[in-house]
Amino acid sequence: MSVLIILLLLFLSHMVCKTHIVKCNAYELESPLHKYHQSGDLIIGGIASQARFTASPVRFVAKPPPALLEELLVVPKNYQHILAFAFAVKEINKNSQILPNLTLGFHIYDSYVNARKTNHATMLLLSTLEKFVPNYRCDIQNDLIAVIGGLDAETSYHVATILDIYKIPQLLYGSAPVMNDKTPGLSFYQVAPQESRQSVGILHLLMHFKWTWIGVIVMDSDNAERFVQTVLPLFSQHGVCFAFLEKMPKFTFATEGYDMLEDGTKIHEKVMSSRANVVLAYGESYSMAFFLWLPYLSDLEYVKTKPRGKVWITTAQLEFSSLVFQKTWDTKIFHGALAFAIHSNDEPRFHQFVKSRKPSSTTEDGFIRDFWQQAFACVFPNPDEGHAEEDFHRFLKNVSFNSSAGDKVSFNHNGELKAGFDIINLIVSSNQSFHRVKVGRMGPQGPAEQAFSINEDAITWHSWFNQTQPVSLCTGSCQPGSSQKMKEGKPFCCYDCTPCPEGKISEHEDMQDCHKCAEKDYPSKNQDFCIPKTVTFLSHEEPLGISLISLALSFALTTVLVVGTFMKHHDTPIVIANNRGLTYTLLISLLLCFLSALLFIGKPQKVTCLLRQTAFGIIFSVAVSCVLAKTIIVVLAFMATKPGSKMRKWVGKRLANSIVLFCSFVQAVICIVWWATAPPFPHIDMNSMTYEIVLDCNEGSAPMFCCVLSYMGFLAVVSFTVAFLARKLPDSFNEAKFITFSMLVLCSVWLSFVPTYLSTKGKYMVAVEIFSILASSAGLLGFIFFPKYYIIVLKPELNNREQLIRKKR
Structure with missing residues (x-):
């Protein structure tokens, strides 16, 4: 169990890229490398022996199958991963603590990206070494314990359909194949983290740099279709939309050059003409061979759009490797790309192991000369050819250990490796090689916001962007407001x-x-x-409140002065005229009217809200009732002077008091009904003023408030009408002219009050009502009492009976 996982870890730690079939043999590590064109996948079969041989050498022997032509080119792709695998096996075999009494070996077979070849290679793993006899094994020491399938999902699928019959698990270091409803559950263990975690990482990378306008290129495959159907809608939900979505054709041996040019030109035009500066590439391991056509196509005469810098974001499945004839092609288009890679840590002993490989000898490595020959244009004599052959799952589900690099290795319940992704910045060197710099991480667990991290300062962008963070937006950001x-x-x-x-x-x-x-x-x-x-109300401290208070108190003091003067000259004819009782009642009610205005100033309280409108309504009704009574008394007094008039019995205090009491009682009843049904209450008005919260009194029932005002208006109109009709009566005992002017002022004030009150808001509504109270009360005080006060104080000689009685001519 531990052997397989360490083996997987080392593949994971060094970015296993190409799909290989490797088979582990017991006594020696021989790898019959079938000569192949460079798009083939490798399948690795792991075999364990019951006997332990401590001095087992590690040897790779390239042995072509008889069916293959000798002239086919040998191109060992991702040779570093084969070395990583060999290093892992060697480390396991020399450590007696890991697999006591067992020795690991392996065999490598090529899939040729072909279903028939893949099935044939898988059957070889299940047969006796060197003998292709399906369902027959005579080797009891070599047991096939697992198979490491191809990086490409299609290869893994073909391998799994056979392995599932024998209940042999397959370890995948690429995407799991898409299963249809009729496919049985195959035994897959993915030594790659959850692909959904990678998708979330890509989304957070886009959100981090505010790249919401991107292009997408996917491989024409089932996995890519699943990516388009499930992942891209998730991007859209988070505000990312797509300038283009292109499918690249599957790369096969039968791909015609003309078709490649036609498809490549179409995609090249889409990518380079788009305003999107970010391109997300999702494909299989060999997809890079297609992408390398893009800069190549830009040199052709019929290609209109010239290349420009783009930020390429690639998934962990896509390998940065090329075909042999592409190794000199320009790769600067990918300079500054950001790639997701399975999280890894460096293993120092592996670097020493790699440095110890000598291309001069193929005793332990049948791949090394082919690799050097293709990578560095070296020429070697043909290496010796040898052979080795093939060859159990129960340990994989519960496996958990720490690798020599310090990483914990285990599978989740879906058979997926519990690991995160590294974000790699690809830097193209002058020799067209890639330098990989780790710039971020998408952790395996926890909330995505916490698991995602990136170091912007460590990123090298494409030279097109002058080392400034690229912007990829269809429209610039809409600013606040x-x-x-x-x-x-x-x-x-x-x-x-x-x-x-x-x-x-x-x-x-x-x-x-x-x-x-x-x-x-x-x-x-x-x-x-x-x-x-700001919270506001008509306060005692503000200038407006102080002004209104001062005005109300001034009028109140003036009223007190008039009352005092009248009381001092209580028995004079001018005071006695027109009913002293009504005079004093009117003065006291005016004094209370001035003081009632103070109830409207200050922070609204429950008591003040309840009293201020009703108190003023009743008091002012008493005042107007007194004026009405005075006017009626004037008329009746004139009529009573006529010989034989029956009006004498109506002239007197009883009638005056009855008028005042009745009119005031009606207003009091209206106010009591108002209190009983919907009384006023303190209110917080948040809507009437744009910048202020107004503390005021809600009138409770607007109709009742209107009834109070309307009744006062009715009394004023009646008083004005009677006084106007009596204005031309003889001057003796006649206040009709003064009452007419006072009622005219009163009606004018309250008629103008209604539109003014309705057009103002907040505390200014209160100020308008206070001003109306003070103005109307002052009008009554001034026009009715100022002439009398003037005679009493300044013209006392006129305050006698002879002056008041004029003979009728």
Whole structure:
């Protein structure tokens, strides 16, 4: 168990890239490398022996099968991974603590990216060494314990359909094949983390750099179709949309050059003409052979669009390897690319192992000369050819150990390796080689926001971007204070930025809609944030409140002065005229009217809200009732002077008191009904003022408030009418003219009050009502009592009976 996992870990640690079939043999490590064209996958079969041989040499022997032509070119792809595998086996075999009494070996077979060849190689793993006899084994010491399938999903699928019959597990270091409903559950163990974790990592990478306008190129395969159907919608949900989505053709031996040029030219035009500076590439291990056509095509005469810098983001499945004839092609298009790779740590002893390999000898390595010959254009004599052959699952499910590099290795319940992804920055050197720099990480567990990390300063971007972070947006960001307006027929990443309507804000970039502030806040000038409203009411401390208080107290003191003067001259004719009782009642009610205005100033309380409108309504009704009574008394007094008039019995205090009491009682009843049904109460008004929260009194019932005002208006109109009709009566005992003017002022004030009150808001509504109270009360005080006060104080000689009685001529 531990052997297989360490073996897997070392493959994982050094980015196993090409799909190989490797078979582990017991006594020696012989690897019959079938000569192949460079797109073939390798399949690795692991075999363990019951007897331990401590001095087992590690040898690779390239042995072509008889069916293959000798002239086929040997190109060992991803040779470093074969070395990593050999190093792992060697480390396991020399450590007696890992697999006591067992020795690991392996065999390597080529799949040729062909179902028939893959099935044939898999059957070889299940047969006796060197004998292709299906379902027959005579070698009891060599047991096939597992198979490491191809990096490409299609190869792994063909291998699995046979291995599943024998219940032999397959270890995958690429994507698991897409299964249809009729496919039985195959035994896959993925030595790659969950692909969904990689998708989340890519999404967070895009969100981190605010790349919301990207292009996507995928392989024409089942896995790519699953990626398009499941992952790309997730990107769209997070605000990423796609400038283009292109499918690259499958690369096979039968691919014609013309078809490759035609498809490549189409994709080249899409990529290079797009405003999207980021391209996401999802493909199989051999997809790089197709991508390398893009810079090659740009040199052709009929290609219109010249290459420009792009940030390529690649998935862990895609290997940066090329075909033999492409090794001199320009790879600078991928300079600065960001690639996801299975998380790994360096193993120092592996580097020493690699340095110890000598191309001059093929005793232990049948691949090394082929690799050197293709990589460095060396010429070697043909190596010796030898052979070795092939060859159990129960240990894999519960495997868990720490590798020599310090990584914990285990599988989850789905048979997927519990590991994260590294984010790799690819830097192209002058010799067209790739230098891989680890710049970030997508951890295997925890919330995606915490698992994702990246070091921006460590990234080298494509020279096109002058080492500044690329921007990949269809439309620039909409600044706070504006919102996105979608363009008809365009992807949702393409939009116009429109200012927020009045009363709404957007506090972040790229908001899809503006929204209102809370009731306690109001929008800023630029409509990009909310400002708390200030709490306001008509206060005693503010200038307006102080002015109104001063005015009310001044009028109240003036009224007190008039009352005092009248009381001092209580028995004079001018005071006695027109009913002293009504005079004093009117003065006291006016004094209370002036003082009632003070109830409207200050922070609204339950008591003040309950009293201020009703108290003023009743008191002012008493005042107007007194004026009405005075007017009626004047008329009746004139009529009573006529000979034989029956009006004498109506002239007197009883009638005056009855008028005042009745009219005031009606107003009191209205106020009591108001209190009983919907009384006024303190209220917090958050909506009437844009920048303020107004503390005021809600009138409770608007109709009852209107009834109170309407009744006072009715009394004023009646008083004005009677006084107007009596204005031309003889001057003796006649206050009708003064009452007419006072009622005219009163009606004018309250008629103008209604539109003014309705057109103002907040505390100024209260100020308007206070001013109306003071103005109307002052009108009554001035026009009715100022002439009498003037005679009493300044013209006392006129305050006698002879002056008041004029003979009728």
